[in-house]
Amino acid sequence: MNNKTSFFLWNLRINICSFGSTSFRRTMKVDPLELHKPTLIYQNRTLKNFLFCNSLQKSQSSVRFFCQSMSIFQLEGNEIQKRSLNTLISTSVGKLLHRRQQSFDSQCFLMLHTTPQIDVDGLEKMVVSAEHDLSQKEKQLDFVRHRHLIQQCNSMSDVLDMFSKFPKLSSCRYLITMWKIAKNMSEDQRRFERQLLYEHPAFNQLCNQVMKDAKIVKLQQLMFTLYSLIKIGIPQNTYLIQVLLRVVQIKAIKELNKFTPVNSQHMFGALAAMNYRSVVLLNECSKMVAANIHGCPFWMLINMLQSCKDLQYQNLDLFTAIADYVTTTFDMWKMKQVLGILFHFESLRFRHIDLMNLFLKRVLDESQFLNQKDILCILNIYSSLNHFHECKDQQFFEVITNALNTYLPKLSSLNLLKAVYCFCVLKHFPEEFLNQLFQENIINELLMSDIESEKIEYMLHQVSACLELEDISALKSTAIPLKECSSAPLHSNTLVENILLNILEDKGLFLKNVQLPHNYFVDFELKMDSRRTRVFPISDADAFMADSDILRVALVCVPRNAFCFASTHPRGGLQMKMRHLKALGFHVILVNTLEIKKLDLKAAVTFLKAKIFSPEAFPTATKFAS
Template sequence: MSNKAHSLLWNIGQLRAVLPRSRVLRIYPLGFCRPEVVYSKWNPRKRLLNGFEDGLRPSVRYLFQGILKSVDDCTQTKGVKHAGVFKFGRVLCPRRLSSDSEHSLVSDGASDHDLMKINFHHSSSEDVLTKKMRPTPMSHKKLAQECNSLSDVLDTFSRAPTFPSSSYFLAMWTIVRRVSGDKRRFEIQLMFSHPAFHQLCTQMMREAKIMHYDHLLFSLNAIMKLGVPQNALMVQTLLRTIQERINECDERCLSILSTALKTLEPCMNVNALRAGLRILVDQQVWKIEHIFTLQTVMKYIGKDTPFALKKKLEMKALKELDRFSVLNSQHMFEVLAAMDHRSVVLLNECSKVVIDNIHGCPFKVLIGILQSCRDLRYQNEDLFKGIADYVATTFEIWKLKQVIFFLLLFEDLGFRHPDLMDKLMERVVEEPGALNMRNIVSILHVYSSLNHISKGQNKEFLEAMTSALTARLHHISAENLLSTVYSFCLMNYFPLALINQLTEKKIINELLTSGDTEKNIYKLHVLNTCLKLDENACYKATHIPLPQLPLSPAHPNDRAAEVLSNLLEGDGCFSRNVQLPHNYHIDFEIRMDKNRTQVFSFSDVDATSATDMQRVAVLCVPKFVYCLNSSHPRGLFAMKIRHLKAMGFHVILIHNWELRKLRMEDAVAFVKAKIYSPKALPTTDATVESMG
């Protein structure tokens, strides 16, 4: 040490003995120091003197190499300078300095040897004193192990606050996750009322600009999970600070920031931060190395992300496809659904991996895959069949509600798996008492919507469901009663006890005045129609007075009209957009003889005996009226065909997607074969006949 420095220190020591002690800062409860705002020029030498004034005597090298440079860099903002103070029990950590930085006061997990490297030319007694003055930051994991409640964490903070404040919030969130729902709410309530909580929030705001960026992000996530309101000053301060320091975001921080943004409601700071994140991802997407980070960013970046950025993320995922693990492939469905981006190529590749590794796949993962396919409108029969085959093969290990959940999702996707549905029918017939009301409504909805009928046990299944409902007849709600009767009507089955209960005036009035009245009115219209047209409806109730439904929308079907005009040589032999009773609509009507060998012109119909004429209904149908990739009609469409036949029509089905592929000559031949052939659509007709 030079003679001048030694002389300076000796003089300072003499001054301390003569001059009265005075404090620059006011000391507040819980050990917090509120800095004074000083508008004059800040002198580092004064800073050094103030440090000695508080009774702290760190080494000269420690002060000049660590403190002066760090404080000068970190405490000056926008022309307003804060007088700093070094206080026992609190360690400042300059922002953006790693744990191995030479300017860091104390590194995480720093050894005594590392601390001694900072100071030299000192006596051993000075080294010991210096170490005591530099407490190691508290690890949130250790803190969570030592404390049993959120109040314990806050008590620890109030006794000896240490840097960084993020450790306390992370420890509290770790503790909260260990307890049940009721205790969790009680603990959080105690946290808000604890006297040290406000001080912790204040310290968090002060440290935000000097805290490591990843700690800042973890803190925001933990604070939001602890239930702190988003409009709180601390949360908005963190959001603004994170936004200002977003250039410090590395790959790990990208994942944390994306996750944190998902829990936040839109506001000015959140929107600005999300926009900054998207710009950052757009710049760094090709540098992302870890698949988990890529999927996390994709999952939480938002559905309103520009399509160009979604496409860039998709290309990055396709580029890394060879590195995907089985879990990555399973998770990609949920990722794409969260981003609302339907990448068929990526989904197809991941589907192959899922099918090949289906055995042992957890229920939650399989459900997530099916839900994502529904949200993305992605239909892959091989994937659905692979999952359904696996569930059917391992049927005994699944709970009843799990199988029903699978079937509900399959119904949403329009997929019918006869083997799995037959197995559930067997269980229902064997154990009807195991069903609760929700199970009954769900099962009937699925089986009626997919029009699934088992020839061997259909009657036993319907009777078992009716018996289970009848036992609960006096406790069932009006809407559940209507839903179950509606499902029975689609399946051409009419339980008298349930219909009698439903048609009571009190129940009808309740359905017409509460709940989803539009849906209720539609279902009651279906009940009315079935009771009048279906032969199996032996119970003929009086007409239920209902509001009139709006007419079914008419579809142009210009292609089919042109084909019929060429085939029948003019428009006089067929009628377009025919509205029928009971709110039924058909695309075209043709009048033919009983043998369907001759077409009558509508002007000649009056001269033709009704007994010698056959009314033909031509329906142009899309794919969604059938189960996925099959000719099996779904429930509502099957009921319509059944009722058209009851009204005296012969039904001819023309598939729109097939007609569009054909040239005019081929299309005319195709429709002609359907109209004049005595065995039009044998597969579909046979299916419909079996329903009666």
């Protein structure tokens, strides 16, 4: 089972990714009619050549076959019982069947004997047995003939026509045949055939039959059936697909104890190919993979991480196991391989400090082997995850800037902007890149671009904010002609507002959705004393703004993806916003909206109160200015 399952999962992922470029390499061996019977053992070659009549059910006439010395030996239990007969009687004369169609009860032998006797009861049993076996052989021939007819179909509608004639044949076989036909069609032809499929009167009947058969067919055949439906183009939100997905899961879970580590590795790709996020399966497979990660090849690590990204699945134990494995075997990996793993970690918001530090050291030693794409990728990873090395930061900036500087004349306007933005996030401002970016023709080209226009606007706004708010005296006079973006908040924070009201008991003690320069806004603003023990009403606090004791506090509600996975470490964009808010005179408090939603009102009040007020405000009761 393990080898077959492993092969299937691997083949499923490869076939979906190449969409019709390869065909199934497995021959499905099914016997839904249970036609295979024990092989007849002949003790005498003369009897093997004996031919029965075709019309055994007719009784109008009879013919005697005289056999000298004939006996029947019947196997009953573990003993052979002997009966004798003189004459073999058949009920009718007709066409002789081919000898390959003759059949006997597999537990009945015929042997030569010296005394001719007649045993009509024994003969009748032989005839009935022959009739039963002949009927089964005919069914088997029908099955083979029907399967052959299905293979001769030229369209999916032809397959449904065949199903209408022979509905008892395996429903899974029909669907697999449909995909074999459809994969050789063009996309337009497949779309037309699919429409005909939906309109065919037998299609609903086949779908119902598939759902009925799903519980009894083997997991492997059911997964091939599901794969065929998806590749044909049946929408994945249909009842049929969802039922099959659940049955494949309610079956796969039962066989998890039979999975090998390789089976578990391939399961990620199989689920991603079906776009089916089964957390139960992914969790169990993650445990198996994490426990057996050593020796896992590079391409499999990349495939699993890509599948996690596609399925929006994150597992700290799995990611840590992969990163630890690469860290402990770091010298055996090529730099581009580690870069590929870090690239996928970044897309999953996972920051592994040891691995990123090790890779940074290698970049310093082997920067001459980096091309333009590598450098831009490294900048994106380290800026996005907001990763700094305490001892190597300045050296890293110098090396990476010099390496990219050789490609500066060849950089496209968009790549130049991305590089400058990443440098700004990392709080590094190389003048040669900034001067190149601020050329009028490059700015105009970026502003007129139709590709990633919103992202371009955002990055230009952030770079412009850096020029004015960061300590870059040489470039402060540079201005970028940007339009103001909408001041409307990106999301509603009604929950946090209600908690604030519960704490402060007065709407006049805070402002919400405060618009700031450089296209920044904060969710809530409070005016507090410098020790953060008291909150002043907004209207009265303005009179005391000359007093240095007044502190502007910004509550910034951030989603989970603003932090690195499974940590409170802010990512690059959020970290830069915090720097700029501090430059504008704010004390910044981050409020993780997901954490707030998990708490009841009482716990949420306690949580937010501890965020807003300093420890000095406790243990005495908090006093608000009236």
